[in-house]
Amino acid sequence: MRGFGSTLGLYERGHGPLYRLPLPIKAAASLACAGTVVAWRSPATTAVVLAVTAGALLVGAGLSPARVLRMLLPAAPVLGILALYQGLTQGWLRAFVVVGGIVACLLAARAVTLTTPTQDLLDGVVRLVRPFRALGAHPERFALALSIMLRSIPYLAGLFVDVREAARARGLERSPRVAVTPLVVGAVAYAHRTGEALAARGLGDHEDSDQDGNGDGDGNGDQDPGATGGRRDPENS
Amino acid sequence: MQPAEKTVTEPAGRSRRSSRKRWDTTDLSLVAVFAALIAALAILPGIPVGPLGVPITLQTLGVMLAGVVLGPGRGAAAVLLYLAAGLIGLPVFSGFNGGFGVLAGPSAGYLLAFPLAALVAGLLAVVVLRRARRFRAGLLFLACLAASLLTIHPLGVAGLMVNAGLPLRDAIIIDAAYLPGDVVKNILAALLAVSVHRAFPRLLSTGRRAPRD
Numbered sequence: 001m002r003g004f005g006s007t008l009g010l011y012e013r014g015h016g017p018l019y020r021l022p023l024p025i026k027a028a029a030s031l032a033c034a035g036t037v038v039a040w041r042s043p044a045t046t047a048v049v050l051a052v053t054a055g056a057l058l059v060g061a062g063l064s065p066a067r068v069l070r071m072l073l074p075a076a077p078v079l080g081i082l083a084l085y086q087g088l089t090q091g092w093l094r095a096f097v098v099v100g101g102i103v104a105c106l107l108a109a110r111a112v113t114l115t116t117p118t119q120d121l122l123d124g125v126v127r128l129v130r131p132f133r134a135l136g137a138h139p140e141r142f143a144l145a146l147s148i149m150l151r152s153i154p155y156l157a158g159l160f161v162d163v164r165e166a167a168r169a170r171g172l173e174r175s176p177r178v179a180v181t182p183l184v185v186g187a188v189a190y191a192h193r194t195g196e197a198l199a200a201r202g203l204g205d206h207e208d209s210d211q212d213g214n215g216d217g218d219g220n221g222d223q224d225p226g227a228t229g230g231r232r233d234p235e236n237s
Numbered sequence: 238m239q240p241a242e243k244t245v246t247e248p249a250g251r252s253r254r255s256s257r258k259r260w261d262t263t264d265l266s267l268v269a270v271f272a273a274l275i276a277a278l279a280i281l282p283g284i285p286v287g288p289l290g291v292p293i294t295l296q297t298l299g300v301m302l303a304g305v306v307l308g309p310g311r312g313a314a315a316v317l318l319y320l321a322a323g324l325i326g327l328p329v330f331s332g333f334n335g336g337f338g339v340l341a342g343p344s345a346g347y348l349l350a351f352p353l354a355a356l357v358a359g360l361l362a363v364v365v366l367r368r369a370r371r372f373r374a375g376l377l378f379l380a381c382l383a384a385s386l387l388t389i390h391p392l393g394v395a396g397l398m399v400n401a402g403l404p405l406r407d408a409i410i411i412d413a414a415y416l417p418g419d420v421v422k423n424i425l426a427a428l429l430a431v432s433v434h435r436a437f438p439r440l441l442s443t444g445r446r447a448p449r450d
Contacts, residue, residue: 034341075342082343082401090402098402105341113326125325145269145318150327152273153280160277177425180295181432184274184302188437191270195263203262 011117018060018115023124026112033108037101043093046100053107061115071110072103079103122146144203148194152187159186264311267440271307271315272322275299276329296330297389297419300351301381301426304358306433308441312355320348346396350389358384366434366441373434378427385419 018026037049057063057071072079079099086095113121126143133139163182172178260268278295299319304312323329324337330348339345361380369376390412397408434440 031337034337038341078343086402094402098400102338102341102343102400106338109326109338116326118327121325121327125321141265142318145265145272146322148266148269149272149276149318149322152270153276153329156270156273156277157280177428180298180425181429184306184429184433185436187270187274188267188306188433188440191267192263192437194266194270195261198262198266 011121012114014062014115016060016062016115018056018111021060021115023112023116023120026116027124030108030112034105037104041097041101043097046097046104049104050100050107053104053111056111057107057114061111068107072106075102075106144198152190152194155190156183156187159183159190260311267307268311268315268318271299271303271312272318275303275316275319276322279330280328295422297347297351297354297385298422298426300355301358301384301423302429304355304384305362305377305381305426305430306440307359308363309356309359312359313352316352316355320351323348341400343397343401344393345400347389347393349396350392353388353392354384357387362430363441374427374431377430378424381423381426382420385423389419390416 033049033053036045054068057068058065079102082102083095083099086092086098116124122143125146126139129139129142160183163186164179166182167178170178275296276299278299300316303315306312307315319329323339326337330339339348358381361383362377365373365376365380393415394405394408394412397403397411398405401408403411
């Protein structure tokens, strides 16, 4: 669990046209696939989209068919039961439409995350938020929060393991309250420490920037979390 | 690697017209760390329940905790951050899932209900903490229970109907399988929230926010 951060991010190095395609195009195509399946629930569209997404993974990302099937393994129990249920109650064609649609959506989403480095994904999302700045959104703060979140997960997972071991040593591993209370209190304390560290570095605070002419200079400093916050995190690369 | 200038901003164009109270860095990191906490709790192996095998996880515990510990605004923001991270493809949903493909899955309704649940639980928790001096754990439990009955279960049922194509009756029956676990998790969330608020009394300001040093 300590090395947990290394498993975050689904990117895998590889070669293929899908790797070279810019993220916006990939994301839009993938969303379009998912939208098509959900909007037109017919066997034909499901089959076509399923073929397109599987083809994209096989050809575009150069994966083996076995690898694509393995990708669906975590969802297999749910999908299997759902297919059985739909098949028995509403016919097998209907089962194919529902389950095939879900599989197509999973594959379409995975095709993007598999072929895009995690950091590029994060940057892409921050870019996506930017048009909403006029509505009061703060892409930099969003990026900062996202990168704090990512680097907190390994810490919390490690804390959880420690706390559980401590509880086991006292013979209390059966009590979820004993197992989780120090985790939550520790999380809050960690957040306070992180907040103080950020404030000490002048990150994430935009308020009162109209007081002085240095507000714009601070604005420059504020870009850094967005641009480099997650990137310096070696576990995500 | 992308060029670094893509996050170039125009600080002059930053609008300051939002009149709502700005969060300071501690609020920001509380939001981020609670999003991470939900992710950490969700990733721990869940127990598949019911015929559709939507797993019972501690995910909802994290969602409720975010609401009752951080309050409605920051709580909902933490859950939204968690959802955003999951939808863009980080494997933070239960069972190492990730990506917007989950929106087509049978548990999509539950996921979309989470921010609302944190919001409702947070609103009720603020009332409880402001008014009640005794029986706080019990009242917080009721707040969590109300939030999950008002948001998570109706939207979860709707998700089962839309994505899994189930009739209403079956969807409700499947959803009911999660109620006992939910009650247990809500009790746990209330007990934890009482402990956390005892350890950090200023975390959720009741009335005026205490001045920060």
